[in-house]
Amino acid sequence: MQSTQSAMGSGRQARVTIADVARHLGVTKSTVSRALNGYPDIAEGTRLRISRAAEALGYRPLSHAQAIRTGRTRSIGLVLQIDSEDSARPFLADFIAGVTQAASDATWTVTIAAEPTEEKVRSTVGRLIEERKADGFILPRTLCSDPRVELLRDQDVPFIMFGRTEDSRGCAWFDIQGEDAMSGAVARLAALGHTRIAHIPGGPQYFYSQLRIDGFQKGLSDAGLPFSPDLIGAPAMTRNSGARVAHDLLTQATPPTAIVCAVDRAALGVYEAASELGLTVGQDVSLMAYDGLPEGAYATPGLTTYAVDSFAAGSRLAEMLIQLIRGADPEELRELAPPTLVERGSDRPPSLTPAELAQRVIDHHSKQPVQWEDNQ
Amino acid sequence: MQSTQSAMGSGRQARVTIADVARHLGVTKSTVSRALNGYPDIAEGTRLRISRAAEALGYRPLSHAQAIRTGRTRSIGLVLQIDSEDSARPFLADFIAGVTQAASDATWTVTIAAEPTEEKVRSTVGRLIEERKADGFILPRTLCSDPRVELLRDQDVPFIMFGRTEDSRGCAWFDIQGEDAMSGAVARLAALGHTRIAHIPGGPQYFYSQLRIDGFQKGLSDAGLPFSPDLIGAPAMTRNSGARVAHDLLTQATPPTAIVCAVDRAALGVYEAASELGLTVGQDVSLMAYDGLPEGAYATPGLTTYAVDSFAAGSRLAEMLIQLIRGADPEELRELAPPTLVERGSDRPPSLTPAELAQRVIDHHSKQPVQWEDNQ
DNA sequence: GAAAGCTTCGAAACCGGTTTCGGCAAGAAA
DNA sequence: TTTCTTGCCGAAACCGGTTTCGAAGCTTTC
Known part of the structure; x- marks a missing residue:
């Protein structure tokens, strides 16, 4: 026939x-x-x-046969920036799974690209737009002022950000409530009896770092604890820099008995710093962080942290982007999801006062000075 | 104009x-x-x-305008299986980066999907073929007899495997020389003076596990060491099962003084088992593995392992697939790349004979019996 | 009973490319 | 000079869909 x-x-x-x-x-x-x-x-x-x-x-x-007339491929674009030492890496698999799952459910597909530098990311996004390979984009890890945003806004291409930015006029976004996590961490530590709590923030180029600092400060004032600038260390996004910053905090004249890190990776460095100073995390100094890295479970004691459900985030972002492409109002497409607290052993009541802690550090330091390597 | x-x-x-x-x-x-x-x-x-x-x-x-006539999208398909406890996860980011990088260089794109189950992976591959979303596929983590292979062969769709399989007639593949790594590990440990070396293999559903067992045995015979079946433990792909298997091996009447693991993750469990038995890795028992997980560097002592360059693998696979789609003979597209040895501290000369080691374990065991939890 | 309106569908153009077919001109062979 | 190639390119069909336009057939209205 x-x-x-x-x-x-x-x-x-x-x-x-x-x-x-x-x-x-x-x-x-x-x-x-x-x-x-x-x-x-x-x-x-x-x-x-x-x-x-x-x-x-x-x-x-055939979606590409439709596309030739409609201009739409039913495909969402995901351009990752993967540099040699990428802090986002552990989340990535789950995140991608979430995005593709949701896309798949709507019989859409995901076109993915990964580039090492910001500049290459930009040009790849540009290429995908030119070739109409994607109807819209998900932008992970948004920066404070993000060049991708300008590019996409100029070209009038739909996009949704994972994370908020300073200027999000006309932008759709999905984010995790990092500020509440930070204030929650402070509240929890204060309830345990800590009175001097420090914060190690993330890189200033990320907007969430500021939000988490704000959350931290709010936590202090909610708990009726005094704030002073020396409670906030230098930014740290890696294990090693985390160790360095923690070392600085713990060798202050009045060291904190608890530290709240903006990211888990920095917290893993705090274990090192504590150990080098003869201190034990969870005993001499409490520690809480944010991200939910699996590595945190392997530390001793386990890292108490606010975990992000990357799969859910990815899938929600995909759903929202599809709505946006279908014509929804970006200002309506904004969601904030809470992280979930994973209680492990790194936060406990303080066993020492700050003064006692300082003495412990001095005693230990007199025995063996510390050297930090710069690699890793 | x-x-x-x-x-x-x-x-x-x-x-x-x-x-x-x-x-x-x-x-x-x-x-x-x-x-x-x-x-x-x-x-x-x-x-x-x-x-x-x-x-x-x-x-x-416009690639999709071309596609309507040529049937080709200049897009390569990558369908991942991501289950809740995925052992491939740490590699994934680099792998994806490699694939997309190579694709990008050829002005191709990558269409990605992730599904939790084998069945869903199959159906998604089917959908992508039906909708002509990809001109060919990269199949990571090939199983011994892989249902995806049949599907793609039936439909006459080009594909390349990351890893060999039993029956690879007409298939293109790229793989890492795991068998040589295993025999190399044995040779290295034998040179250090070990005479009783055990192996913890990977899951039997993966073809590479058999290859690595073969390599292990070849290493023994090359070194003139006797083989006996009790040198090969039960398969282990996770930290916990690795710990369990290592415990079994080390509590044998004649325990090995060195263990070679097929995968790093299992080796991380060996540290636990050793510590529970009062032994120190690198001192009482040597350890080598394969994969190159970053976590291995954080163990004490660092895990000596054969590292796989996932980025290079991904990018080579993409290049080869593109050649295949352009008409190259699949039988010509087969490559084997060597892993690189990362020397850390877990392999050293034996300090004890197997008999002395057995005695150490017995002494320690009489003091504190061991319980293994089943989670994590 | 004719005009007007509505519902429903066919015909054909169109999207942006690729590919087949054939024709024209120049050069080679006869 | 005529014929046969050969090189080069235009015309038009084609790929698999979508969308515009218009025209039937049926109702409704006056």
Whole structure:
């Protein structure tokens, strides 16, 4: 019956096209197309007949054939920046799984790219736009002022950010409530009896770092604890810099008995610093952080942290982006999800006062001076 | 001059199409197309004129417009299986970066999907084929007999495997030389003076596990060491199962003084088992493994391991797949790359004989019996 | 009963490329 | 000079969809 027409080449199975469906029912392609796309000028009976036949014949429209007319590929773009020492790496698998899962559920696909530098990321995004490889983009790890945002805004391409930025006029975003986590951590530590609590913030280029500092300060004032600038250390995003900053904090004249880190990775360095100073985390100094890295479970004692559900974040971002592309108002597409507290052993009541702690450090220091390596 | 034609909708910048280029030069679309695609019936001068003009005008063909006629999207498919406890996770970011980098360099793109179960992976691959979203696929983590392979072979869709399988007739693949790594590890440990060396293999569903067992045995015979079945423990792919298997091996009547693990993750468990038995890795028992996980560097002492360059693997796989899609013979597209030895502290000369080691374990065991938890 | 309106669908153009076919001109062979 | 190639390119069909336009057929209205 359908015969010759679609006898595509070498072995690959002949696809059933819209023309096949039309011929099978004795209608025209245009009728089939409109029926399947919900145009109002098709009789309900006809629509039913057509959609049933399409289903039965196994017809699947070719998204790139549609795209040539509609300009839409049903594909979401995800351009990652992966530098040699990427802090986002552990989340990535879950995040990608979430994004693709949600896309898949909507019969969309995800076009992914990874570039090492900000500049290359920009140009790749540009290329994907030019080639219309994606109908919209998810931007992970947004910076305070993000060049990708300008590019996409200029080109009028839909996008959604994972994380807020300073200026999010007309932008859709999804974020995790990092500020509440930080104030929650302070509240928890204060309830345990700590009175001098320090913070190690993340890199200033990330907007969330400021939010978490704000949350930290709010936590202090909520608990009625005094704030002083020396409670906030230098930014640290890696294990080693975390160790260095923790070392500085703990060798102050009045050291904190508890430290709240903006990111888990820095917290892993705090273990090192404590150990070098003859202190034990969870005993002499309490520690809380944020991210939920699996490595935190392997530390001794386990790191108490606020965990982010990256899978859920990715899948929600994909859903929201699809809505945006379908015409939703970006200002309506904004969501804030809470992280979940993972209680392990690194936060306990203080066993020493700050003064006693300082003495312990001095005693230990007199025995063995410390050297920090600069690699890793 | 070009005016009205391509005044595409709302704000988004007007693309320059092949018709624009043709009009600009006073030739037809077909000439431009053939010139740009290297057809032999275009004069060299014309070809030059056209490609220069295309460059100058910023013309980029729309891959999905090309696809409608050619059937090719210039996109490679990557369908990952990500279950809740995925051992491949740490590699993933680098791997993806490698794949997309190589694709990007060839102005191809990567369409990615992630599914939790084997069945869903299969159906997603099927969908991507039906919708012609990818011209070929990279299959990571190949199983001994892999259902994806049958599917793709049936449909006559090009694909390349990361890892060999039992039956790789007509298949292209890229793999890392795990068997040589294992025999190299044995040779190294034998040279250090170990005479009783055990192996903890990976999951039997993975073909590489058998290869690595073979390599291990070859290492023993090369070193002139006797083999006995009790030198090979139960399979272990996780930290906890690694600990359990190591415990079994080390509590044998004649325990090994060195253990070679098929995967790093299991080796991390060996540290735990050793510590529970009152032994120190690198001192009482030597340890080598394979993968190159970053966590290995944080263990004490650092884990000596054969590291896989996932970025390079991904990028090579993408390059090879593109060649395959362009018509290369799959039997020619097979490559084996060596891992690189990362020397840290876990392999040292034996300090005890197996008999002395057994006695140490017995002495320690009489003091405190061991319980293994089953979570994590 | 004719005009007007509505519903429903066919015909054909269109999207941006690729590919087939054929024709023209120049050069080679007869 | 005529004929046959050969090189080069234009014309038009084609890929698989979407969308515009218009025209039937049926109702409704006056």
